[in-house]
Each structure stands twice: as C-alpha cells, then as structure tokens.
Amino acid sequence: MILFALHYSIFSFVACCGGLQIAAWYNHLDGLLFVTNRLIGGLLGVALAVGAFLWFFLSRERNVPDTEDGLGGSLMFALFLAAAAFATVFTLGFSSLVNSMRSHQPPDDVDGVEALRTTTFGTALRASFRRDNRS
Amino acid sequence: MTRVDETVLLWLNQWVGFLPWVDAALKVLISDYFMPVLFSITLLGLWFTGLTRQLREINQRAVWIAASSMGLVNAWVTVMNAHIFRFRPFVDHDLPLLFYRPTDSSFPANPTALAFAAASGAWLGNKKVGGILFALGTLYSAGRVYAGVFYPSDVIAGGLLGIASTAFMTMIFRLGEPIPTIALRIMRRIRLA
Incomplete structure (x- = not known):
C-alpha cells in the first residue's frame, strides 16, 4: 500500500502541475509558466x-x-490535498525562478493573480508587501 | 421501483465483454482514481480562470462551494451508510464485473455524489466547465452501473445528494457573508486569488 500511495502522490502532484500550467496558459498568466514561450508552456x-x-x-x-x-x-483525499498544495507552491516558486529575468514591478492598481500576467509570483508578492507598508 | 432498477442494471451489464476495448477504457474511467483526480484538477484550474477580476472571483467562489459541498456530501453518505445498508448488485445477481467487489453499502453511490457535488459547484461559476463535469459525472455513474457495482437508483440518489449539498453550501456561503469576501480579499493580497 505504501508503494501505491507513493505512486498516487506522484501522479497527483505531476497532474496538478500540468493542470496549473494549462490554466496559466489559458488565462494568460505568463508569470506562472515554467517556460518563457507561452505555446510551449501550454503544451508542457x-x-x-x-x-x-x-x-x-x-x-x-x-x-x-x-x-x-x-x-x-x-x-486518498489527504494525499491529493497534500500533492495539490505542494504542486501549487512548487509552481509559484519554480515559475518565479525561471521568469525572474523578465519580471518587473506590477502597477499599484493591479490586484491579485492578475499581476501574474506581467510578472512573477515572487515579484508580485514583494510589491504587495511594499504597498501595505507604505499605506 | 426495484424491478425497474434491476431491469436497467441487467440491460446495461449484459454488454460487458461485448467490446473488450470499451471495457478496458471504462475500467480506467470508473476506477477510484481517474475521475476524482480529473475533477479536482479541473477545480484547481478553475480557481485561476477568468479574464477579468470579476469573472475570476465568481469562479473562485464556485470552487469553494464545490470543494465544501464535496466534503459535506461525503459526510452525508457516511452517515446514511451507517443507517441504511443495501447489498451490491453482484450479491443478488450473477454479474460479470469490471470492478473489484466493494463491501460497503450500495445506496447511495458515494462516487456519484462527489462527482455531482463538484459538477454543480463548478456550474455555478462556469456553465461550460460545469456542463462538461456533469457529462463526465454521468458517464462515471453509468459506468459503475454497467460494471455491476451499483443499481441505477443508487447513482440517481447519489447525484441528487451531490446537487442538494451544493445548494445547501451556496446558502451557507450567502449567510456567511462577508467572511468569504474577506477571505478572498486576503488571498488576493498575497496573490493567490
């Protein structure tokens, strides 16, 4: 059962990463993609x-x-939840690293994940905290 | 009612073995892992879907309702199973099976309840995605009847329970305002919504 659980966790994690990449491609959230080319990101x-x-x-x-x-x-539910959470954290972190070269400050009026259209999660999060400190 | 149930079950199940490639495909589609993971990934993707902030927020509320109604209907079915026990069709009939022999109650069908809770929740935010999930949920349920592990009335009851739990959770989310709105605002601030 341990091997089955491990297989299921890997399956859930990879499938969630894929699902997030498809969602990022479909919604033009380029800052979430694992590669800089949108089409290749969607296909990946x-x-x-x-x-x-x-x-x-x-x-x-x-x-x-x-x-x-x-x-x-x-x-099954617990393993999927853990895999989905890990896949989300991995996607946010890895995409921030990959796209760090082209990331720039999001405009102050852009809120939430909309910012990921033009910048990475890491940069957008830092901008949020800076904005909160200013106000 | 029982007669209709058995007639539909036996009619569907008689086709098992007729087209081996259909059976092979259905064995995967109706497994415990395929549809639940596909539905969950769809909900995860729906969280990020929406070309405007308003559309995305509608989808995010729908994902919350779908996820919580899946949890709620699972609890309902667990409670019902403790009080109502119906033997699986293969106990009373000599059926060719496409599935292992589950030992829990046949009524109501938990997989169908979960699928329809997810589909109806998604439908609140995105009719297209909800419609696709309803179609997949129907295939999942019919496949389980075809495979000989549920009666049609088990999956119909499961489906209705799934939809009812979504209606209930929608009401709870409306009554719980402004908590969902505040939670979404916090998630937006940390760029997760």
Missing part, C-alpha cells in the same frame, strides 16, 4: 497532465480495493 502542461494519467494507469493494475493494495477514501 498538457504533456505533464496526460503523461501523469498515462503513467499511473498503464504502469500497473489500479482497480484494487483498500482492503488489499488500494487507498481508502480519506487517505
């Missing part, structure tokens, strides 16, 4: 998500009950 998202599903379901039999090798509902 599709590849990550589809690849995660293919790997998980084709690598071995997954139709197993929790009384054998499978996962119970609550453990």
